[in-house]
Amino acid sequence: MGNRIPTSRDLARLAGVSQSTVSRVLTNSPRVNAETRARVLKVLEEANYTPHALARAMKTGRTGSIGVFMSRVTSPFHSTMLDLIGRRLSDLGLQMILWNVEHDPQETVRQVIHQRLVDGFVFTSATFSSELHTLALSSGTPTVLLHRGVDDFGGDQVLGDNWQGAYDLGRYLVQAGHTEIGLVTSPISVSTARDREQGFRAALADAGVRLPQRNVRRGPFNHADGHRSARSLLARRSPPTAIFAVTDMLGFGVLDGARSLGVRVPDDVWVAAFDNTDMASWEAFDLTTVDQPVQGIVEAGIERLRHRIAESSSEPTAATVTKLSCELVVRGSTAHTPVERT
Amino acid sequence: MGNRIPTSRDLARLAGVSQSTVSRVLTNSPRVNAETRARVLKVLEEANYTPHALARAMKTGRTGSIGVFMSRVTSPFHSTMLDLIGRRLSDLGLQMILWNVEHDPQETVRQVIHQRLVDGFVFTSATFSSELHTLALSSGTPTVLLHRGVDDFGGDQVLGDNWQGAYDLGRYLVQAGHTEIGLVTSPISVSTARDREQGFRAALADAGVRLPQRNVRRGPFNHADGHRSARSLLARRSPPTAIFAVTDMLGFGVLDGARSLGVRVPDDVWVAAFDNTDMASWEAFDLTTVDQPVQGIVEAGIERLRHRIAESSSEPTAATVTKLSCELVVRGSTAHTPVERT
Numbered sequence: 085m086g087n088r089i090p091t092s093r094d095l096a097r098l099a100g101v102s103q104s105t106v107s108r109v110l111t112n113s114p115r116v117n118a119e120t121r122a123r124v125l126k127v128l129e130e131a132n133y134t135p136h137a138l139a140r141a142m143k144t145g146r147t148g149s150i151g152v153f154m155s156r157v158t159s160p161f162h163s164t165m166l167d168l169i170g171r172r173l174s175d176l177g178l179q180m181i182l183w184n185v186e187h188d189p190q191e192t193v194r195q196v197i198h199q200r201l202v203d204g205f206v207f208t209s210a211t212f213s214s215e216l217h218t219l220a221l222s223s224g225t226p227t228v229l230l231h232r233g234v235d236d237f238g239g240d241q242v243l244g245d246n247w248q249g250a251y252d253l254g255r256y257l258v259q260a261g262h263t264e265i266g267l268v269t270s271p272i273s274v275s276t277a278r279d280r281e282q283g284f285r286a287a288l289a290d291a292g293v294r295l296p297q298r299n300v301r302r303g304p305f306n307h308a309d310g311h312r313s314a315r316s317l318l319a320r321r322s323p324p325t326a327i328f329a330v331t332d333m334l335g336f337g338v339l340d341g342a343r344s345l346g347v348r349v350p351d352d353v354w355v356a357a358f359d360n361t362d363m364a365s366w367e368a369f370d371l372t373t374v375d376q377p378v379q380g381i382v383e384a385g386i387e388r389l390r391h392r393i394a395e396s397s398s399e400p401t402a403a404t405v406t407k408l409s410c411e412l413v414v415r416g417s418t419a420h421t422p423v424e425r426t
Numbered sequence: 427m428g429n430r431i432p433t434s435r436d437l438a439r440l441a442g443v444s445q446s447t448v449s450r451v452l453t454n455s456p457r458v459n460a461e462t463r464a465r466v467l468k469v470l471e472e473a474n475y476t477p478h479a480l481a482r483a484m485k486t487g488r489t490g491s492i493g494v495f496m497s498r499v500t501s502p503f504h505s506t507m508l509d510l511i512g513r514r515l516s517d518l519g520l521q522m523i524l525w526n527v528e529h530d531p532q533e534t535v536r537q538v539i540h541q542r543l544v545d546g547f548v549f550t551s552a553t554f555s556s557e558l559h560t561l562a563l564s565s566g567t568p569t570v571l572l573h574r575g576v577d578d579f580g581g582d583q584v585l586g587d588n589w590q591g592a593y594d595l596g597r598y599l600v601q602a603g604h605t606e607i608g609l610v611t612s613p614i615s616v617s618t619a620r621d622r623e624q625g626f627r628a629a630l631a632d633a634g635v636r637l638p639q640r641n642v643r644r645g646p647f648n649h650a651d652g653h654r655s656a657r658s659l660l661a662r663r664s665p666p667t668a669i670f671a672v673t674d675m676l677g678f679g680v681l682d683g684a685r686s687l688g689v690r691v692p693d694d695v696w697v698a699a700f701d702n703t704d705m706a707s708w709e710a711f712d713l714t715t716v717d718q719p720v721q722g723i724v725e726a727g728i729e730r731l732r733h734r735i736a737e738s739s740s741e742p743t744a745a746t747v748t749k750l751s752c753e754l755v756v757r758g759s760t761a762h763t764p765v766e767r768t
Contacts, residue, residue, distance in 0.1 A: 149523070157512070158506050158509050182523075183516065339710065
């Protein structure tokens with residue numbers, strides 16, 4: 085049979101029985117006599133045939149697969165999260181089916197639900213506009229959001245405390261004497277960016293430091309955009325003395341944008357970001373950033389999902405939103421006293 | 427039924443027939459009368475039930491899933507390759523089941539084959555010692571190796587021409603006048619590293635330039651190792667005037683190692699690498715490197731795999747090894763004339 089999965093016809097021929105008898109054996113039907121069942125099972129064994137997803141699923145109601153939706157697997161933070169999710173699922177003996185959500189996710193999720201391909205969903209790229217999670221949740225498929233949340237989502241969420249982490253960072257900058265501060269962020273439609281911006285603004289407001297619109301730049305979460313934003317902020321007559329980029333990736337772009345103008349970090353401008361990816365500690369960046377406890381987020385999120393899958397036949401318990409605290413990590417990109425400007 | 431896959435018992439109860447009748451309908455058994463079949467199909471439709479992997483597979487011999495084995499999804503080159511593989515499979519309507527191969531890959535592959543979870547395998551992290559691919563191939567499951575090859579592998583492989591790319595880079599360095607050259611590479615057990623080292627050595631040999639053992643450093647493919655290797659090469663009394671790191675990731679570490687010693691690139695030492703990841707073009711690195719046509723590798727590899735899956739019932743055609751050429755990309759890390767040393 086080469087690589088092909090033996091069809092019921094193949095197996096029936098080998099066992100000298102009808103296809104429906106093979107199907108009865110595969111589905112544990114009581115209506116097969118012991119001798120016939122033994123003969124079919126022997127053939128299955130000789131054909132090295134193991135009942136597959138559905139055969140198992142039709143007995144247990146489980147597929148053993150978890151669907152993971154992730155955008156931007158090429159970003160350092162997301163690839164680290166993917167690595168941890170994959171290892172955790174593998175430790176638990178579960179298969180990870182991975183989709184890049186840019187790819188018509190609505191339709192994909194509809195099909196996956198319709199075909200019941202997975203026991204549960206992990207979403208790591210929620211946006212406010214996204215209907216994916218509601219779609220998944222309303223189908224009754226256990227669903228957990230990691231890293232990015234949705235305010236009115238009825239299901240479980242495990243997130244970093246982005247508001248608090250950004251508040252601590254903002255307070256650190258104003259306490260160091262900065263009053264002209266730049267913010268490089270993204271469209272407001274992503275919870276991580278929104279909460280980081282709000283926490284940061286709150287810290288400045290509490291210290292009586294204004295964050296004028298002219299100091300704010302918005303764009304995609306990529307290096308090129310951080311680069312562009314830094315150049316437009318730093319080319320001004322009185323540029324900010326500190327810049328907060330809401331992700332490490334944007335922060336790397338800001339550092340390179342400053343480099344491209346010959347602006348020295350931290351002597352001329354402080355740069356700080358959020359995520360604490362491995363790269364942030366490299367000499368090339370030496371970036372002050374807020375640590376997201378990605379391992380804790382992944383472990384707590386998958387635990388939550390397993391709990392949902394286990395209880396899904398009984399009455400579900402209330403949805404939970406777990407927020408893990410994020411800690412400021414000070415490095416060379418802010419480690420000197422700022423330049424006083426008049 | 428909540429999120430559960432309806433079991434044959436559920437469906438049978440709803441249709442008022444026996445489980446084995448449901449099974450007959452699911453497997454298209456002729457031994458169900460039209461009226462009963464209609465009733466069962468109506469119930470399946472009302473239960474929003476679509477035949478799942480095995481039900482489809484038992485008719486078609488296909489699962490619609492491709493198994494991808496990849497190590498180090500956190501390295502920039504590998505995460506880019508993963509992104510491209512995911513998009514390509516998604517375009518083709520195939521599911522990607524992803525495993526990190528550090529995780530007892532032998533046993534995982536054995537189970538996947540045994541349970542016939544996938545129609546084919548993509549391996550991106552072959553090592554010479556690996557039995558994975560032989561295991562997969564001997565099971566009759568269509569299998570393709572991307573990026574990293576195995577010399578005596580009986581199946582299809584799509585690789586960059588690592589030997590040729592490294593030869594071109596080596597020739598570029600010696601033609602620029604370098605005679606004291608460092609090599610930062612990995613254990614020889616990976617085809618990419620081996621072929622790059624051999625091509626590089628051949629270029630130096632053809633130009634009469636020696637590569638003494640004291641100029642070679644070996645270790646894992648990570649930033650910390652490139653960093654350590656650069657420091658040990660550059661701390662020497664007469665250090666190399668150029669260093670070739672066999673991957674961009676090692677190259678980033680070499681650049682940071684030089685930075686940590688206050689050694690200027692390219693003024694004091696040239697640095698070049700291999701892969702041309704996006705990061706190589708950032709100001710932080712501005713790294714001369716050899717471009718691997720990762721998109722071409724992924725597209726050709728998946729095409730090859732689809733061909734195998736399509737022919738797998740007939741007599742298989744001979745295995746092919748495709749090598750795509752790799753082009754030198756010169757950037758600031760080598761763009762000045764080297765410092766002459768005596």
